[in-house]
Amino acid sequence: MTTTCSAPGKIYLFGEHAVVYGKRAIASAINLRTTATVSESDQTTISSILGTTGIDYMVHPYISRCIESLAVPAVSIRIDSEIPVGSGLGSSAAAVIATLGALNAEFRLMMDSATLAEVGHRIERDVQGAASPTDTAVSTMGGTMLIQPGVASSRLRLIECDIVIGDTEEFSSTKELVGNVRILHEDYPGVMDSIFDIIDNLSEIGVPLIKGRDYRSVGELMNIDHGLLDAIGVGSAKLSRLVCAARDAGAYGAKITGAGGGGCIVALVRGSSADGGGADAVASAINDAGGRAIITKASEDGVVVRETF
Ligand code: MEV
Numbered sequence: 001m002t003t004t005c006s007a008p009g010k011i012y013l014f015g016e017h018a019v020v021y022g023k024r025a026i027a028s029a030i031n032l033r034t035t036a037t038v039s040e041s042d043q044t045t046i047s048s049i050l051g052t053t054g055i056d057y058m059v060h061p062y063i064s065r066c067i068e069s070l071a072v073p074a075v076s077i078r079i080d081s082e083i084p085v086g087s088g089l090g091s092s093a094a095a096v097i098a099t100l101g102a103l104n105a106e107f108r109l110m111m112d113s114a115t116l117a118e119v120g121h122r123i124e125r126d127v128q129g130a131a132s133p134t135d136t137a138v139s140t141m142g143g144t145m146l147i148q149p150g151v152a153s154s155r156l157r158l159i160e161c162d163i164v165i166g167d168t169e170e171f172s173s174t175k176e177l178v179g180n181v182r183i184l185h186e187d188y189p190g191v192m193d194s195i196f197d198i199i200d201n202l203s204e205i206g207v208p209l210i211k212g213r214d215y216r217s218v219g220e221l222m223n224i225d226h227g228l229l230d231a232i233g234v235g236s237a238k239l240s241r242l243v244c245a246a247r248d249a250g251a252y253g254a255k256i257t258g259a260g261g262g263g264c265i266v267a268l269v270r271g272s273s274a275d276g277g278g279a280d281a282v283a284s285a286i287n288d289a290g291g292r293a294i295i296t297k298a299s300e301d302g303v304v305v306r307e308t309f
Contacts, residue, residue, distance in 0.1 A: 001039065001040070001106060001307060001308070002037060002038065002039040002106075002307075002308050003037070003038045003039070003102045003103075003105045003106040003305060003306070003307050003308075004035060004036070004037045004038075004102065004305070004306045004307075004308070005035070005036050005038070005098045005099075005101035005102035005105065005303060005304065005305045005306070006033045006034065006035040006036075006098055006303070006304050007033065007034055007093075007094045007095075007097035007098040007101065007139045007140070007302065007303045007304075008029040008030060008031070008032065008033050008034075008090075008094060008138070008139055008142060008299055008301060008302065009029070009030055009032045009033070009034070009082075009083040009089040009090045009091060009093075009094050009139070010027045010028060010029050010030060010089065010090040010093075010134070010135060010138040010139065011027065011028055011030055011089065011163060011165065011257045011264075011266040012025060012026070012027045012088075012134070012257045012258060012266070013026040013027065013028065013144075013159070013206060013210075013218065013222060013266075013268075014026045014199060014202045014203045014206055014221065014222070014225050015027070015134075015147065015199055015200070015202070015203050015225075016088075016134075016229070016256070016257070016258055016259065016260070017177075017178070017181050017196075017199075017229065017232060017234065017259075017260075018195075018196040018199035018200055019132040019134055019147060019149060020130060020132050020178060020181075021185070021193075021196050022149045022150065023149075023196050023197070023199060023200035023203070024146060024147065024148050024200050024203035024204060025132070025134055025146075025147045025203055026144065026145070026146055026147070026156065026203050026206050026207070026210070027134050027135075027138045027144075027145055027147060028138065028143070028144040028145070028158070028159050028163075028298040028299075029138050029139065029141075029142040029143060029144075029298065029299045029300070029301065029302060030089070030163060030165075030296045030297065030298060030299055031296045031297050031298075031299045032082045032083045032089065032294070032296060033081075033082055033083070033094065033098075034079065034080070034081040034082070034083055034091065034094035034095050034098050035079070035080045035081070035098060036063075036077055036078070036079055036095070036098035036099040036101070036102040037077070037078045037080075037102070038075055038076070038077050038099070038102035038103055038106045039075070039076050039106070040073065040074070040075055040076075040106070041074050041075055041076035042074060043074050044067060044074045044075055044076070044077075045076045045077070046059075046060045046063045046064065046067075046077050046079070047076075047077070047078045047079070048060065048063075048078070048079040048080075048081075049079075049081070049085075055067060055068065061127045062092050062095055062096050062099075062123060062124070062127055063077060063079065063095065063096075063099050065096075065123045065126060065127055066096055066099040066100055066103065066123060067099075067103070069119065069122075069123060070100070070103050070104075070107070070109065070119075072103050072106075072107050072109075073107075075103070075106070077099060077102070079095055079098070079099070081094070081095065084167055084169075084264075085171075086171045086172060086173070086262075086263065087167055087171075087172070087258070087262075087263040087264045088172065088174075088256070088257050088258020088259055088260070088263035088264045089165070089257070089258065089263075089264055090135040090138065090139060090258070092124060092127075092128075092135070093120060093124060093135030093136045093138075093139045094135075094139045096120045096123050096124060096136065096139075097116065097117070097120050097136060097139040097140050097302075097303050098303065100116050100119055100120055100123075101116060101303040101304075101305050102305065104116065104305075105305045105307055106307075113140050113141065113302070113303065116140050116303065117133070117136050117137050117139075117140040117141070120136035120139070120140065121133045121136040121137070124136055128174060128175050128178075129175050129178075129179075130175070130178050131174075132147070132149060133147060133149060133153070134147045137153045138302075139302065139303065140302050140303050141153070141155065141302045142299055142300050142301045142302030142303075143155050143156070143158055143298075143299075143300050143302070144156045144157065144158050144159050144210065144298055146203065146207060156207060156210050156211065157210055157211050157213070158298050158299075158300055159210065159215075159268070159298040160213060160298070161213075161215045161252070161268055161269060161270055161271070162268075162269045162270065162271055162278070162279040162295060162296075162297065163266060163267070163268060163269070163295075163296050163297060163298060164246065164251070164266075164267045164269055164279050164282045164283050164286065164293055164294070164295050164296075165257070165264050165265070165266055165267075165293065165294040165296060166242035166243075166245075166246060166254075166264060166265040166266075166267065166286035166289075166291040166292070166293055167263070167264050167291055167292040167293075167294065168236070168238045168239060168242065168262050168263060168264065168265075168291055169291070169292055170236070170238060170261075170262030170263070171262055171263075172258070172259055172260065172261035172262035172263040173259075173261070174258070174259040176261070177234050177259040177260055177261045178259065180233055180234070181232055181233065181234065184232060184233060192232065195228050195231060195232060198224075198228060199225060199228055202221045202224060202225050205221060206218055206221055209221070215252045215268050215270070216252050218252065218253065218268060219251065219252025219253025219254075219268050220252075220253055221253070222252075222253035222254065222255045222266075222268065223247070223253045223254070223255065225255050226243055226254065226255035226256055229255065229256045229260055234256065234259065234260030234261055235256065235260060236260070236261060236262060238262070238290065238291070239256050239260065239262075239263075239265055241289045241290065241291075242254075242265045242286050242289055242290075242291040243255060243256070243265050243267075244289075245285040245286055245288065245289035245291075246265065246267035246269075246282050246285060246286055247267075248285060249281045249282045249284070249285035249286075250269070250270075250278070250281060250282065251267035251268060251269045251282050252267075252268040252269060252270070253267070253268055254266065254267035254268075265286075265291075267282050267286075269282045279295045280295075283295050
């Protein structure tokens with residue numbers, strides 16, 4: 001039997017970094033997905049854009065950890081992804097959840113989706129050193145979600161407006177950025193806790209605004225969050241350039257998404273329209289500012305399995 005399983009990447013509307021300190025975050029699955037194709041084999045192989053290996057913690061740390069933590073027999077796994085790697089769009093979580101979902105179905109392990117998300121979170125934490133449950137929860141469940149560490153995540157109304165991502169195409173290490181923020185937090189706990197409390201408040205205020213589809217106000221709060229992310233040292237000149245370009249082109253709001261340092265920005269925009277300011281205009285402005293724009297939408301689809309005999 002061969003099992004194919006796909007899982008989505010995600011954007012953060014609010015709460016990256018603060019969520020590592022137990023604060024609330026709002027994130028949404030998007031229409032960019034990673035697919036894992038699994039079949040039983042004589043020996044274990046993992047193939048991806050990075051090459052073909054066996055269990056290999058240098059080249060394929062996440063997939064190697066998935067195979068070993070489920071203790072499954074020899075298996076061949078192929079990973080194909082539409083999500084840029086190391087860009088803050090949850091590429092590693094999508095690969096982990098797609099792989100776990102495929103192994104779960106192939107070997108009839110009977111894990112439900114909550115267990116899948118939990119095992120995926122543990123794997124991300126083991127490989128990265130620190131990880132909130134956001135990426136693995138959103139990749140498993142899909143949709144727009146309110147994440148509260150230590151409390152069950154809840155599903156919100158799906159973001160319905162267009163989303164434009166701006167990729168700086170500069171690699172960023174989540175582990176390194178989380179480490180830098182930790183040092184700032186150790187040096188200035190009062191200041192950093194106050195900033196995290198404000199970000200937590202943005203998520204709280206964001207919930208009814210998303211329910212009411214008030215994307216103009218959601219965008220304003222995203223702009224505030226971007227300023228706070230800059231304040232905790234995870235901005236860069238290029239991220240700011242792309243954020244300003246998106247806002248000037250008429251986005252409701254734009255901010256860093258994910259760990260920052262490089263990686264991506266996310267802009268909420270109204271649908272393309274004759275009076276400008278739509279997804280196409282924002283995408284061109286991002287491209288002109290030196291980024292790579294991706295127009296996408298939020299997605300209700302989490303992990304999806306297909307078996308072929
Ligand atoms: C990385 O995409 C987001 C961070 O908040 C880390 C995490 O939540 O695991 C920086």
